[in-house]
Amino acid sequence: MEKTRENYLAWVRDAHAMEEQAVTMMTGMIGRLENYPTLRERLQQHVAETEQQADALKSILEGHETENSMLKDTIGMAMAKGQALSGLFVSDEIIKGLMASYTFEHMEIAAYRVLIKTAQKLGETEAERVFVKSLAQEQAMADFLADQLEPTTGAFIAREEADLTAKR
């Protein structure tokens, strides 16, 4: 299972980069949000969870004593950068931010499901336990964001039509 172990460690590294980018993206969004307190509060809570997830991934990597290789430029990074940039310009920032967060959560869900399956094949039971916990947190966050799509769109439209700041 040498090749699988190699892939596994690469995927754990990718997941770590992804979680760090998630923190960057969410922190940027929280800093700009003004009029959507429910979303802001839940994002703050999830940043704390995400930092713990990133730490857990780092511990797993350190446990395998891999060299500190440069992290790949994942799709997640492109997304996080895109979102960070777009926040500066777009008039529908909250909608784009919500869509990007919802999308990003599903990348994280996919990553943990791949990691769980691989950890099972390798008998990495302790790591599997960590991934299962993180997956549950990502799923809960994805469900929350899913529930926000329609009400936030409605609130955005109502604020716009009332000439209130809608984008943040």
Place this chain on the structure above:
Amino acid sequence: MEKTRENYLAWVRDAHAMEEQAVTMMTGMIGRLENYPTLRERLQQHVAETEQQADALKSILEGHETENSMLKDTIGMAMAKGQALSGLFVSDEIIKGLMASYTFEHMEIAAYRVLIKTAQKLGETEAERVFVKSLAQEQAMADFLADQLEPTTGAFIAREEADLTAKR
């Protein structure tokens, strides 16, 4: 509802760009896939659906006689490009491609849910009907891809360990 109508048209344009990028991404993936026939077949079916979705969005735009403005560089484009590029290099292409497709489907789901809510507010009932149909197709594709995550990871690992081409 003038501002809302403006946002609405911008979002329909974004969705059109997103669907075109989805076609690019899936076509690239289909062209490279060799050993995962179930996934390949379902992707081919979804490319046909996606082309119809893009056409439907174009018709809606044309119905509003908007000028042919340059489409925004959405996060979707960055993802599609990232995925198209990554396919040339990565040894775990099928896993990354599956994760990216699953993620992309959720961006599309979010986009259609925002569009449905907005079309309802604007009384655009015919467009709403189109979006509801596309949303159902995206959800079905997302469910299919979700079900593929563990078996494809398992198949990838098995092929790698048997020294068979695993990445495509």
